Amino acid sequence: MVDFARVQKELQECNRDFGVSGIKVIPKSEANLTQLLGTIPGPLGTPYEGGTFNIDINLPDGYPFEPPKMKFATKVWHPNISSQSGAICLDILKDQWSPALTLKTALLSVQALLSAPEPDDPQDAVVAQQYLREYQTYVGTARYWTEAFAKASSLNVEEKVQKLVEMGFPEALVRSALESVGGDENLALEKLCSG
Amino acid sequence: MAASASSTKVSTNSTASDFCRWHAVASWTWDAQDETCGICRMAFDGCCPDCKLPGDDCPLIWGSCNHAFHLHCILKWVNSQTPQAHCPMCRREWQFKG
Numbered sequence: 359m360v361d362f363a364r365v366q367k368e369l370q371e372c373n374r375d376f377g378v379s380g381i382k383v384i385p386k387s388e389a390n391l392t393q394l395l396g397t398i399p400g401p402l403g404t405p406y407e408g409g410t411f412n413i414d415i416n417l418p419d420g421y422p423f424e425p426p427k428m429k430f431a432t433k434v435w436h437p438n439i440s441s442q443s444g445a446i447c448l449d450i451l452k453d454q455w456s457p458a459l460t461l462k463t464a465l466l467s468v469q470a471l472l473s474a475p476e477p478d479d480p481q482d483a484v485v486a487q488q489y490l491r492e493y494q495t496y497v498g499t500a501r502y503w504t505e506a507f508a509k510a511s512s513l514n515v516e517e518k519v520q521k522l523v524e525m526g527f528p529e530a531l532v533r534s535a536l537e538s539v540g541g542d543e544n545l546a547l548e549k550l551c552s553g
Numbered sequence: 554m555a556a557s558a559s560s561t562k563v564s565t566n567s568t569a570s571d572f573c574r575w576h577a578v579a580s581w582t583w584d585a586q587d588e589t590c591g592i593c594r595m596a597f598d599g600c601c602p603d604c605k606l607p608g609d610d611c612p613l614i615w616g617s618c619n620h621a622f623h624l625h626c627i628l629k630w631v632n633s634q635t636p637q638a639h640c641p642m643c644r645r646e647w648q649f650k651g
Contacts, residue, residue, distance in 0.1 A: 361602050363593075367594050423630055423633045424633075456639070457591070458641035
C-alpha cells in the first residue's frame with residue numbers, strides 16, 4: 359500500500375520550493391495519488407537549456423520502499439533516455455533506490471543526468487554512439503529536440519488555448535488549466551472536465 | 554527517550570517550604586539527531602503511518618551508523634532488501650546497534 363500521507367507531504371514540500379528548484383510534481387487527477395506528472399527545467403549550459411521536460415511518474419504499491427517508476431513524457435535526445443519510449447537509465451530509480459530519497463530528489467537526479475550523460479551505460483544506443491563519435495551532431499540534435507518538443511512556444515500554446523476555448527471553456531480557465539499541467543493539452547482537458 | 558519534569562508552585566504562602574498544592578508536568582521526547590523519520594517523514598515524536606499512538610508502542614531504533622528510524626519503518630525496509638539492507642541515509646550496511 360502506497361504511503362499516501364508521505365506522498366501528500368512530498369507534493370507540498372516540492373511545490374513550495376518551485377520558485378528555487380523549478381521542479382514541480384502534480385497529481386494527474388485529484389482522485390488518484392499514484393499517477394503523477396513531474397516537470398523539470400533543462401539545465402543551463404546544456405543542449406536542454408530552455409526546455410521544460412514532463413516526466414510520467416507512477417508510484418508502485420510498495421512506495422517508498424520501492425522506487426517510483428519514471429519515464430519522460432517529453433521526447434528527449436540523450437544517451438541514457440530512450441528516444442522512443444522515454445525510459446530512463448538511472449541507478450537510483452533501480453537498485454540504488456533508498457526510501458530516504460523523495461520524488462523531488464529523484465527528479466533532481468534526473469535533471470543532473472541531463473547535464474552529465476553516461477554514454478558507456480546507454481539506454482539509447484543510437485544516441486550514445488552519436489555522442490561518442492560525432493559530439494557536435496549530438497549537441498545539434500539534442501538542441502533541436504528541445505526546441506521542437508520541450509518548449510511550449512507561444513504559437514503552440516495559443517493553438518491549444520483556441521482549441522479548448524472552441525470546446526466551450528472560458529479562456530481564463532483554459533489558460534490556468536494548461537499552465538497547471540505544464541502545457542499538456544489532454545491533461546488540461548481532463549482538468550477542465552473534472553471541474 | 555529523554556524525559557524532563559517541571560513543577561509549578563501554586564501556593565503563594567510566605568515561606569518557600571510551605572507547599573500546599575503540587576502540580577507536576579512531565580514531557581518526553583526521543584533523543585535523536587533528526588526530528589523526522591527519513592523513511593515515513595513523520596515526526597519522531599509522532600508515530601509511523603501504521604501506528605496510532607506514539608511512545609513505547611512505536612519505538613525508535615538506531616543503526617550502527619547512528620541513524621535512527623521508527624522501528625516499524627526500518628523493519629519494512631530491511632525485510633524488503635535481500636540479502637543485505639543498507640542504511641537509507643548513508644548506504645552503509647544496516648546493522649541494528651547492539
